[in-house]
Amino acid sequence: MRNAGLSDIELLDLIKQHDASAFRVLFERYWEQLYLFALKRLKSKQDAEDAVQHVFMSIWDKRSVRNIHFSLQHYLYKSVSYECIAALKRMLDRPSDIEAVDENILPLFSDVLENMSLQELNQLIETEISRLPHRMQQIYRLSREQDLSVREIAVSLNVSEQTVKNQLTTALHRLRKPVTDAMLLLLANELMIR
C-alpha cells in the first residue's frame, strides 16, 4: 500500500491534506489495538466497533483544525478511553444492553472500586500501570502529566490563571523545539482555544 512506510506524523500531515490513502494506512496500523482495547472494557463487539469508528472519524473530521504534534498513540488511547466511557453510558441507557452491563461491567465497580478509598485507588492504579507493557506505561504516565490543566498549574505555582496562559503563549512563540510532549500538548491546546 502506498504511504505504508511513513511515520505517524507524516501520515497525519497527508491526512490534513485530505489524503484518504494515508488515512487508510493509519487505520490499518491502529484499528486492531484500539478495537481490542475497547472490547476488553465493553465486552460488546458492536459498542467496541462504534468506539473505534468514532476515534477515527474524529481524526478525519478534524483534520484541518487539529494539530496532533504529540504522540499519536497517546492521542488514540486517550480518545478510545473516552469513547469507552461514552459507550458505557449509552449501554446503561439502552434497556436491551442492561443485562450485559450487569454481568460484565457493573460487578467490578460495585464489588471492588466503590469500596476503595482514594489512596487505595491511587495505589491500585500505580500497581496496574507497572504491570503494563513498557509502551503502554509511557502512554498512561504521559496522559496523567498532561491532565494538569491551566488552573491546576496556576494553583500549584500560586499564580493567576492569566499569568499561566500568558507564559504558555510567550513560551510557545519563543520555543522552536518542544521541551516535552506534555508541554507541547498544553501549548497546542492553548493555541486552539484562541
Next chain:
Amino acid sequence: MNKEALKSIAEKYLNGTASEKEIKMMQAWMLLTEQEDASLTDQERLSAKERIWLMIDPDAQDSAETTAKPMFRRISKRMMRYAAAVLLLTGLGSVAWIYRFPILDMVDPIALKSMQSGPYEIKECWLPDSTHVTLAAGSSISYPEKYRGARRFATLRGKAFFNVARDVAHPFEVESHHMKIKVLGTSFEVDDADGREHALVTVVTGKVQVNATRQQPALLGRNQQLKFNKKSGSIAIDDTIDAGSVTGWTTKSLSFNETPLAEVLKAVAVAYQLDIQPGQQVVKSSATFSGNFSRSEYWKDVLDIICMSSDLSWSVNRSNTIVIKK
C-alpha cells in the same frame, strides 16, 4: 453501586464534573480490564474491520445520487469561543476540546423537531443536513433542528424512505423500535411499524449497516432486504428484492390498504380540501378500498377510481358539495 450510580459517574466524567475519586475509579476500570482476554478468530477480525472501515471510508464509492452541501459546519465563532471558555473553566484540557460537541450539547442542547403523518397520508420532509425523508402513513420521525458534531441521527416510529445526503465524515443513523441503521450516503427504506411480524430494511442505493436487537450487525447492499422477526429475534437477508417496487409508494401522497370506504372518502376530502357527503345508506360499513394516489393526480380522477371500484358514482350539487350515490 447500582446502574444509575454508574451512569451518573460516566456522565460526570464525560462532562468534566467528576470528583477525583470518580475519575480514579474510571482509570482503574481501564487499567484492571487490560488483563482481560479478548482474542478474535480471523473471521471475526476481518468482519469487524470491514464494518468499522465501511463507516469511516472517505472514498466510499456507493453513494446516493443526490449530494447535498452539509449545513452543520456553520457553527458561529461566538459559539466556539463559548465552548472554549467552558472548557478552560472546567480545566478539561485538549481531549475535552476534541469532544466539545458532546459538551456543547450539554450546555446548549439542540431542540428536537418531529413530524407525523396522518393515518392515510404520505408526507415528505427534509432533515437539517438535506437528507430527504418520505414518511409513510401513520408514522412519525424526530430529529434535531440542526446537526452538530460527529453524528447525524433521526428516530423513526413506523415506516419511511430515506435519501441520505452524502457526508462520509458524519455517518447517518436511524433508530427504530427494533433496529439501528447506519449509513454514509444512500437511499433505503425502514419499515418497523407496530403490529407486524417483521421489521424490514430495504436498500435502493449504497451500503447500509443494520443492527437488529440482539443480533450481529449486518451489511446490506443494493436490492437487498433484511427481515427481522420481532418474535424470534432472528434475521434473514433476501438478495433478490426489487427495491424499486418495494419503495414505489414514496411517489404517492395517499395510501389505502383495505381501508373502510368512509375513511377513504374522509382522507380524500382532507387532502384535496373537498366537501364530500357520503349518503347514509350508500356507503356500506363493510366496503373497503386499497390503492395509492400520487400528488399530481386530479381529484376528479381520484374520486372516479374510488367510486368505480365500489360500484358507486358521484356528483357536485349546487352548494359545491360532492354527493356519493349508488
